[in-house]
Amino acid sequence: MRLSPAVVLPALAVVLAALVLYPFxxxxxxxxxxxxxxxxxxLAGSWNLISGLTxxxxxxxxxxxxxxxxxxAILVASAGWSWPVAALAGGIAAALLxxxxxxxxxxxxxxxxxxxxxxxxxxLRALVSYFEGLTGGGNGLSLPTLDATRAIYYVMGVLAxxxxxxxxxxxxSRFGLRLMTIRExxxxxxxMGIDTFHHKLAAFLLSAVGPGIAGxxxxxxxxxxxxxSVFPLAITVTMIVMVLFGGKGTVWGPVLGxxxxxxxxxxxxxxxxxxxxxxxxxIIVAVVLLMPRGVLGLxxxxxxxxxxx
Amino acid sequence: xxxxxxxxxxxxxxxxxxxxGVSIALEAGRIYGLIGPNGSGKTTLFxxxxxxxxxxxxxxxxxxxxxxxxxxxxVARRGIGRTFQMIRVFPExxxxxxxxxxxxxxxxxxxxxxxxxxQFVKLAGLAxxxxxxxxxxxxxxxxxxxxxxxxxxLILLDEPAAGVNRTLLNDLLAAVARLRDEGRTILLVEHxxxxxxxxxxxxxxxxxxxxxxxxxxxxIQADERVIEAYFGR
Amino acid sequence: MSVVVTPEMxxxxxxxxxxxxxxxxxxxxxxxxxxxxxxxxNIAHGPLLMLGAYVTFFLYSRTGMNPFLTVPLAMxxxxxxxxxxxxxxxxxxxxxxxxxxxxxxxxxxxxLVNVAQNLFTSDLRAVEYITGSWxxxxxxxxxPRFIAFVFALAVTGAAFLFLKTTRLGKxxxxxxxxxxVALVCGxxxxxxxxxxFGLASALAAGGGALLAVIVAIQPEMGGVxxxxxxxxxxxxxxxxxxxxxxxxxxxxxxxxLASLFLTTQLSEVVAYVxxxxxxxxxxxxxxxGRQT
Numbered sequence: 001m002r003l004s005p006a007v008v009l010p011a012l013a014v015v016l017a018a019l020v021l022y023p024f025x026x027x028x029x030x031x032x033x034x035x036x037x038x039x040x041x042x043l044a045g046s047w048n049l050i051s052g053l054t055x056x057x058x059x060x061x062x063x064x065x066x067x068x069x070x071x072x073a074i075l076v077a078s079a080g081w082s083w084p085v086a087a088l089a090g091g092i093a094a095a096l097l098x099x100x101x102x103x104x105x106x107x108x109x110x111x112x113x114x115x116x117x118x119x120x121x122x123x124l125r126a127l128v129s130y131f132e133g134l135t136g137g138g139n140g141l142s143l144p145t146l147d148a149t150r151a152i153y154y155v156m157g158v159l160a161x162x163x164x165x166x167x168x169x170x171x172x173s174r175f176g177l178r179l180m181t182i183r184e185x186x187x188x189x190x191x192m193g194i195d196t197f198h199h200k201l202a203a204f205l206l207s208a209v210g211p212g213i214a215g216x217x218x219x220x221x222x223x224x225x226x227x228x229s230v231f232p233l234a235i236t237v238t239m240i241v242m243v244l245f246g247g248k249g250t251v252w253g254p255v256l257g258x259x260x261x262x263x264x265x266x267x268x269x270x271x272x273x274x275x276x277x278x279x280x281x282x283i284i285v286a287v288v289l290l291m292p293r294g295v296l297g298l299x300x301x302x303x304x305x306x307x308x309x
Numbered sequence: 310x311x312x313x314x315x316x317x318x319x320x321x322x323x324x325x326x327x328x329x330g331v332s333i334a335l336e337a338g339r340i341y342g343l344i345g346p347n348g349s350g351k352t353t354l355f356x357x358x359x360x361x362x363x364x365x366x367x368x369x370x371x372x373x374x375x376x377x378x379x380x381x382x383x384v385a386r387r388g389i390g391r392t393f394q395m396i397r398v399f400p401e402x403x404x405x406x407x408x409x410x411x412x413x414x415x416x417x418x419x420x421x422x423x424x425x426x427x428q429f430v431k432l433a434g435l436a437x438x439x440x441x442x443x444x445x446x447x448x449x450x451x452x453x454x455x456x457x458x459x460x461x462x463l464i465l466l467d468e469p470a471a472g473v474n475r476t477l478l479n480d481l482l483a484a485v486a487r488l489r490d491e492g493r494t495i496l497l498v499e500h501x502x503x504x505x506x507x508x509x510x511x512x513x514x515x516x517x518x519x520x521x522x523x524x525x526x527x528x529i530q531a532d533e534r535v536i537e538a539y540f541g542r
Numbered sequence: 543m544s545v546v547v548t549p550e551m552x553x554x555x556x557x558x559x560x561x562x563x564x565x566x567x568x569x570x571x572x573x574x575x576x577x578x579x580x581x582x583x584n585i586a587h588g589p590l591l592m593l594g595a596y597v598t599f600f601l602y603s604r605t606g607m608n609p610f611l612t613v614p615l616a617m618x619x620x621x622x623x624x625x626x627x628x629x630x631x632x633x634x635x636x637x638x639x640x641x642x643x644x645x646x647x648x649x650x651x652x653x654l655v656n657v658a659q660n661l662f663t664s665d666l667r668a669v670e671y672i673t674g675s676w677x678x679x680x681x682x683x684x685x686p687r688f689i690a691f692v693f694a695l696a697v698t699g700a701a702f703l704f705l706k707t708t709r710l711g712k713x714x715x716x717x718x719x720x721x722x723v724a725l726v727c728g729x730x731x732x733x734x735x736x737x738x739f740g741l742a743s744a745l746a747a748g749g750g751a752l753l754a755v756i757v758a759i760q761p762e763m764g765g766v767x768x769x770x771x772x773x774x775x776x777x778x779x780x781x782x783x784x785x786x787x788x789x790x791x792x793x794x795x796x797x798x799l800a801s802l803f804l805t806t807q808l809s810e811v812v813a814y815v816x817x818x819x820x821x822x823x824x825x826x827x828x829x830x831g832r833q834t
Contacts, residue, residue, distance in 0.1 A: 277652045
């Protein structure tokens with residue numbers, strides 16, 4: 001089966017055009033839902049860059065979302081920056097945080113990194129609560145009121161496209177293949193001259209930027225943040241479930257996973273909010289044991305689809 | 310002048326001394342063999358040279374530069390390539406991708422070179438197959454040509470003949486001889502004595518981490534300590 | 543910050559540090575066992591501890607049983623849970639890439655916490671059995687913490703004795719040295735894995751049971767324990783079981799010392815900074831560990 005660019009590119013263009021026009025025809029709820037899907041695509045796609053490609057599991061990716069949210073919110077609320085610039089700053093802050101964590105932890109093998117990321121979230125939450133003067137502590141932080149939903153819709157959409165395009169560019173490059181060798185056999189990769197540490201670090205920094213920007217945009221969109229709202233474990237769990245379901249290490253897996261899970265969540269599971277984590281936990285266990293490549297990974301193998309699917 | 314000089318290298322694991330002060334020197338454009346009973350420290354010595362194990366004492370010099378203490382990737386980038394006893398291809402990368410990942414510079418050239426090398430080991434038709442789907446022998450060949458992609462000065466081969474059929478083996482040995490003729494140095498660990506005797510100009514023998522003999526294969530074969538190490542008293 | 547440090551304060555730090563250190567060591571030993579034997583980091587270790595805490599809470603609140611006597615019961619219950627988890631799910635990922643075992647135990651961990659939230663509610667629960675403290679030379683010795691310390695020491699000591707002297711204990715250590723050798727020696731590795739997971743869960747549960755007497759418990763209490771147990775292992779050197787003892791004491795002391803200068807709010811930050819520093823300076827652990 002071959003998907004030629006002559007078919008794929010026009011199809012993509014049509015979808016993108018529809019998404020661009022959507023805010024003019026869609027309902028308020030619809031626009032908000034699409035905005036959420038964009039956010040999840042950006043988050044899941046970013047997690048995929050580090051964990052899907054290198055196999056280094058980040059259990060604390062929400063930390064970058066939260067760091068971006070606080071950076072953006074503080075810059076808007078206290079320093080009076082305009083929100084798009086503050087969003088970029090949120091991405092940069094997240095990347096700096098990734099550098100700080102990645103430098104000591106990525107020199108070592110997988111478990112050290114996974115556990116360090118597991119703890120990071122709690123630590124940031126504690127720090128945010130502690131530095132009340134800057135962050136408002138447990139009382140949260142309010143941003144000046146502004147109705148920018150439509151603008152944020154477009155920026156978040158661009159972010160989702162950018163993360164996906166970056167994933168495509170990485171996966172089709174030798175840099176991306178090298179990231180995969182870390183997942184496949186890190187020792188062999190090192191012995192073949194691949195500087196695995198710097199490759200991992202680069203992937204990790206790239207994977208932090210998207211969540212940082214998304215966090216800052218979400219803070220602006222909601223107008224109010226507090227430690228519990230931007231550092232919940234649930235956001236990390238959702239990213240992981242989306243990528244595992246769609247297919248880790250693929251270009252479109254996170255997109256498919258984000259859209260599918262968001263829709264299922266809204267339609268079916270919204271009625272059972274108390275067992276969400278149980279369902280997600282069960283999905284993770286089931287996917288790991290029964291379908292480790294996810295939906296697209298499975299199709300890729302079965303129908304010999306190219307890596308770019 | 311020696312390309313590689315291993316000087317009094319020691320490596321201990323807990324109470325066990327795996328390599329006990331071994332010294333060997335390799336000159337450019339020659340093929341060397343490294344033999345010894347199982348557990349005599351051959352693979353550990355490979356790991357010490359390539360930086361996968363940190364050595365406890367001694368020195369490793371490559372092209373007159375100390376390489377002990379460097380990361381494996383730094384050692385590899387200086388021109389030492391290796392294969393593994395247990396094959397280590399990247400299973401979810403295609404055969405061609407396995408070769409591409411180790412290259413730098415323009416990609417089209419790298420792809421052309423990769424396809425040439427696959428052609429050379431008669432795997433051109435399987436270039437786009439996942440390496441994990443290839444047979445044992447085919448994976449071994451992919452691993453072998455992957456080393457060549459980096460254009461190494463020194464090549465360490467860990468049991469290249471094991472599990473490879475006769476016809477393929479002859480091609481492989483011819484390829485190794487050709488690499489030598491290009492001026493590269495090869496050090497191979499091998500249990501198949503026919504291969505060692507037919508190919509190597511100098512053989513080092515390890516036993517329990519000690520180097521017990523060194524010399525041309527003919528002489529080594531007759532060395533009493535070597536016979537003792539292999540067959541016991 | 544101007545903090546006057548008196549000798550009594552130092553004494554207090556040392557005492558409190560040692561008291562909590564023994565608990566850390568006990569729980570971390572469980573995580574270290576699973577890692578040593580199966581090369582699996584069990585993310586669900588903390589949630590298993592949480593379940594142990596609830597066993598004690600319910601036995602105490604429903605039957606009025608002495609909470610310290612519930613420790614063996616909590617351990618036994620979670621031993622069974624651990625064996626079942628290993629037997630049904632975890633055994634499938636023992637030889638899989640790290641990614642699989644980390645994600646699988648992560649999935650189990652989220653599910654366990656959520657089940658606890660639904661069954662037990664997220665309310666804080668406490669076992670108020672003994673309160674107050676003894677005064678020893680100007681240093682306050684919290685009664686529940688001291689008794690918990692004695693229990694933790696006893697359980698940890700028993701676990702080491704088991705590993706050192708019994709056939710099964712030796713089989714566990716042999717398997718963590720080399721699975722191949724263990725197989726050659728006729729050890730049923732699958733059974734050893736189940737036993738190890740059960741034992742590790744029991745150690746976590748014991749920690750949870752003792753914790754229930756000291757602090758208020760709730761379903762999400764476990765996460766930080768997975769993290770701290772791992773930190774203890776890193777401090778002591780991965781694959782080095784006695785190192786867990788030293789690592790536990792060290793973490794206890796550092797946390798207490800930090801509490802002199804910082805609010806308790808930041809105690810997790812201190813532990814985290816400690817982890818990052820150790821990984822940066824001495825990644826094989828302070829005692830040195832086995833290379834993998």
